[in-house]
Amino acid sequence: MKTAPEPASIHDVDEDDNILLHSKGSTTRVMKGMSPSNSPPRSQSRINVRTPQKCIFGMSICRGPIENMVKEYGLNRDCPLTIFTRSQDQSRERNEVPGYRFRKVFFTDETEILNPDATYDRGRYVRLTAFIAERDEMHPDPRIYVEQRVYQGNRETIMIHELIFGGMIQVGIEYVFTACGDEDIHLGKRDLRLTIKSLQQDMFDGYMHRAKYYGYDRKDTVFVSQYSLLHGLTYTIRKLGSGEESPYKVFLEADDLRTLVDAKRKMGSAAGAIPGDGIELLKLRFPGYGEYTEDRMDRGDLDLRISHFQPLSVRLMYGSALAVQGFDAFAFLFVSPIVIPNRNELAHPLTRFWMRVTGVSFFPYVLSTWLLRDYHIRHSKVGQIVGSCFAFYNASLAALYTWSALQENEYTIQPFWYAAGWRVVWATWAVWELLAAA
Numbered sequence: 001m002k003t004a005p006e007p008a009s010i011h012d013v014d015e016d017d018n019i020l021l022h023s024k025g026s027t028t029r030v031m032k033g034m035s036p037s038n039s040p041p042r043s044q045s046r047i048n049v050r051t052p053q054k055c056i057f058g059m060s061i062c063r064g065p066i067e068n069m070v071k072e073y074g075l076n077r078d079c080p081l082t083i084f085t086r087s088q089d090q091s092r093e094r095n096e097v098p099g100y101r102f103r104k105v106f107f108t109d110e111t112e113i114l115n116p117d118a119t120y121d122r123g124r125y126v127r128l129t130a131f132i133a134e135r136d137e138m139h140p141d142p143r144i145y146v147e148q149r150v151y152q153g154n155r156e157t158i159m160i161h162e163l164i165f166g167g168m169i170q171v172g173i174e175y176v177f178t179a180c181g182d183e184d185i186h187l188g189k190r191d192l193r194l195t196i197k198s199l200q201q202d203m204f205d206g207y208m209h210r211a212k213y214y215g216y217d218r219k220d221t222v223f224v225s226q227y228s229l230l231h232g233l234t235y236t237i238r239k240l241g242s243g244e245e246s247p248y249k250v251f252l253e254a255d256d257l258r259t260l261v262d263a264k265r266k267m268g269s270a271a272g273a274i275p276g277d278g279i280e281l282l283k284l285r286f287p288g289y290g291e292y293t294e295d296r297m298d299r300g301d302l303d304l305r306i307s308h309f310q311p312l313s314v315r316l317m318y319g320s321a322l323a324v325q326g327f328d329a330f331a332f333l334f335v336s337p338i339v340i341p342n343r344n345e346l347a348h349p350l351t352r353f354w355m356r357v358t359g360v361s362f363f364p365y366v367l368s369t370w371l372l373r374d375y376h377i378r379h380s381k382v383g384q385i386v387g388s389c390f391a392f393y394n395a396s397l398a399a400l401y402t403w404s405a406l407q408e409n410e411y412t413i414q415p416f417w418y419a420a421g422w423r424v425v426w427a428t429w430a431v432w433e434l435l436a437a438a
Helices: 066-073 110-114 118-122 134-138 201-208 226-231 254-270 312-339 349-372 381-406 416-437
Strands: 009-013 053-057 059-065 082-085 102-106 125-133 143-152 155-164 174-177 191-199 212-214 218-224 233-238 245-252 278-292 299-309
Touching: 059 066, 066 155, 125 134, 125 143, 125 201, 134 191, 134 201, 143 191, 155 174, 191 201, 218 233, 218 278, 226 254, 233 299, 245 254, 254 278, 254 299, 381 416
Parallel strands: 053 174, 082 102, 082 143, 125 191, 218 299
Antiparallel strands: 009 053, 059 155, 102 212, 143 155, 174 191, 233 245, 278 299
């Protein structure tokens, strides 16, 4: 059998937040003051006397870590998930949950500093003020989500509590939610004292524009090619959805790009970083060029990253040279004695000389090819020397294969155009890289 709902309980509390006996009342009497004739006799002492305040004890549901909460809330909503917090850390590293969208309202009760007992009070509870629109005052069962900082071992965790008010919200009255405030390392979880204030719709919209939105940012990356290093880089910002160009463009001079590349490379080398295929040169943020929120009240930002990268063609070129040369080394050392039992039978001494040079230089050549795969090494002084040897070695082998093919009774590479052609390509590319790095 269901019972009719009753108003939430309301009590008077003394200066130590203890409930006063015989002070229980209904929330319908919250705004009515007690007449002087009905007031109980009070002591005339003026020492540490504070007027009892009204409060309502609410209920809460712990929704767990913020990651679980935003996943449960989902993405298909008409309004962003709003979380109120006392934290002042608005960084994306602390607040973002990758792949999910929500907003946080950062607010601290500034009046705490005026309270002479603030230090003592903060040991027992924390205060928070939440704002709602006037039209939400009549909501029969409103819910508000607040953030709580707790410690699990030595690790800080953000928990989300869903606050339940037991009916329509009483504006201006302080609600108390047990153990929903931020945890103190020594005192444990404190109570949350929440005050609700109502704003007109236009003021409320302006207030929500000050909230921080997470998950609505758009990310884009611009790669600086060799052409950009010679002629500069131009990037046009596009409006999301329409694809139209905005009046804003990013332009970087070629000299500035080259200076950034050299500086970043030196910084990476000084820090002992392992050389990679790319260097991040700049990070730029453009507010208001991200994705719209569900209610289209605000937009995220555009995060633009400008990186210098090693083209795929370069990696393929040196990778193919490494693979083919490794196979050639195996074939020359193990297969050629069978194909050519007596190398002295080669008629021309130049052919014998180049065959010996090829055999001796196989492994240094493979090592140099491996080193040249990295951008940082290719653009260093050592890399220029190794690159020069790489270009000369391939050019000389291409010349040897061509000369040998034109001679009679000489050792001929089969298929000739395949072997000689690759040598020419590798040598030409290495020379171009040397000129570009100069």
